[in-house]
Amino acid sequence: METVDCAIAGCGPAGAMLGLLLARAGLRVNVYEKHADFLRDFRGDTVHPSTLQVLDELGLAADFAQLPFRRVDSVGMQSHLGEWQFADFSRLPGRYPYIALVPQWDFLKLVTNAARKYAGFQLHLQAEVKGLLIEDQRVVGLKFVKDGTERGVRASLSVAADGRSSIVRQQGGLVPLDLGAPIDVLWFRLPRIDGDPNNVAARLGEGAMLVLIDRGDYWQIAYVIAKDGFEPMRAGDIAELQRQVVKLAPFLAGREQQIRNWDEVHLLRVQLDRLQAWHRPGLLCIGDAAHAMSPVGGVGINLAVQDAVAAANRLAGPLLEHRLDDRDLAAVQRRRELPTRLTQAAQRAVHRKLLEPMLAGAPPVPPLALRMMAASAWGRGLAARMVGLGVRPEHVRSPQIAE
Ligand SMILES: Cc1cc2nc3c(=O)[nH]c(=O)nc-3n(C[C@H](O)[C@H](O)[C@H](O)COP(=O)(O)OP(=O)(O)OC[C@H]3O[C@@H](n4cnc5c(N)ncnc54)[C@H](O)[C@@H]3O)c2cc1C
Structure with a gap:
């Protein structure tokens, strides 16, 4: 052996x-x-x-x-009640003030x-x-x-x-x-065209949320649902998901038909x-x-x-x-x-504080703590640090031999 x-x-x-x-x-x-x-x-x-x-x-x-x-230089959130930018990676120290997708x-x-x-x-x-x-x-x-x-x-x-x-x-x-996790996530993609917004943004609605990730020629889209909510959804018509997508991100109107059936929707059990x-x-x-x-x-x-x-x-x-x-x-x-x-x-x-109330139909605004962070450059820098660098970033200290 x-x-x-x-x-x-x-x-x-x-x-x-x-x-x-x-x-x-x-x-x-x-x-x-x-x-x-x-x-x-x-x-x-x-x-x-x-x-x-x-x-x-x-x-x-x-x-x-x-x-x-x-x-990705920043991460934000939008709804019909406002727009908030949470993490501003350009404020990070070091040579890499961004997330690479x-x-x-x-x-x-x-x-x-x-x-x-x-x-x-x-x-x-x-x-x-x-x-x-x-x-x-x-x-x-x-x-x-x-x-x-x-x-x-x-x-x-x-x-x-x-x-x-x-x-x-x-x-x-x-x-x-x-x-425990109260959510699952559905992933799918739709084409991205010139004139679309760029970067990563969450779109909040009453009882629904999309996260749109700009992948160049397509949008990678996460649709947040309540835990174990996929089976009942899947029993229904895909048109309901298409409708929600356009409601949350109206600029995608006309493209939603390209989520043709449930096989194009991938479930992530969180x-x-x-x-x-x-x-x-x-x-x-x-x-x-x-x-x-x-x-x-x-x-x-x-x-x-x-x-x-x-x-x-x-x-x-x-x-x-x-x-x-x-x-x-x-x-x-x-x-x-x-x-x-x-x-x-x-x-x-x-x-x-955010996802459970939002899925239960609360008004589509982030909780106060997040809004306060979003309101100051310092807060946006702190969020970028928490997401981008994390707690206790590690550095390579292990030995190296010649290749
Ligand atoms: C749909 C989805 C979207 C995600 N989005 C993000 C994101 O945007 N950003 C982010 O940071 N994280 C994201 N994650 C989570 C992220 O992918 C994981 O946290 C990360 O990949 C964990 O790395 P890992 O090496 O520990 O495990 P994994 O990436 O799960 O790798 C485990 C590997 O082990 C292999 N394996 C499993 N069992 C065996 C076995 N018995 N024998 C041999 N090989 C085996 C698997 O094939 C796999 O290659 C996402 C996860 C999913 C499922």
Whole structure:
């Protein structure tokens, strides 16, 4: 059986970034991804300033600049009762005062191509992790199926980066605390034409909300619905959704017919949870596997990347010196738990104060606290900092070997 320093389940933002950082430190890292490629529609596509900074620290800024990204400088909200600008990213310090919208597959390709330059990195596609190798209560590797055959890999550290329905976490006996989410989100797209507004804006109405994300030649649109509201909607006519879209964003009139049927509408069941213990001997959970985030603020990718950076900073040394123990894993949780808790608390406040009342038919105005923030340049800068940089942005401190 192959033996590596680290075996990672899942090659999303968390797994790909951790794989790169550990291989760059000179470790042998295998990443197992169940899909054949990274091409999946309606994934998180927001790369926040703190992630752009990490890419810069890794020498990948020039490569990232070649990707087809759209720049978001501000985030606002509109209704027939007013217009509010919440986050003004131009007020952020540093070289990246904006969010970059880039297809997630391009981002993942960039990170894994950078990782492949290090001899220790191996990405196994179409390799589905099915379970753990456990000896004396310690996780000593992963079991996976590739080409129809079950195999195993032994590792000093196994990592669950397999997303919010993590099988590795479950097999490790780690159970997340469900924090509840009152919403689900429907995603679809409509063409964008010259003369349309640009940037990201939420449109509030009585009992409804759209978030419009400018993707260049199309709008990526999130329609917020009450939890489990999709099945009853789906039983009805798509014309009702089309009508709502035009009501909330009248400039889309004439284009709404292009949401032709329910198959073009993708449901995101919103989940908000986090593990109480992110680790057990030999196993660490990061990214969505440790904490599923609400789409509020679009911070899921950013947190996943920041977890990976913090994990590599703390674990690369002990792995290189073959002295990794549970205290190192606990230190990663300690470092990342506070940012996770505070971000989830802010998301829950938005659920409670804005989204729930709005879905119940309250007048389409943001709550007072948000309006007060929007009223001052300082408030808009603070919101940009919370969304764009997050709590405790991480910097790359793990060692680097020659490529
Ligand atoms: C529709 C939608 C829209 C979103 N929009 C945004 C957004 O705008 N901005 C934002 O920041 N976040 C957004 N998110 C959330 C964001 O995508 C996640 O928070 C982020 O991708 C988490 O990264 P991760 O690496 O932890 O997990 P994931 O991205 O979920 O990656 C997990 C990977 O593991 C693989 N995998 C799963 N099980 C196994 C297994 N058993 N064996 C091998 N591989 C496995 C999966 O195929 C996947 O590639 C959105 C999510 C969804 C679903």
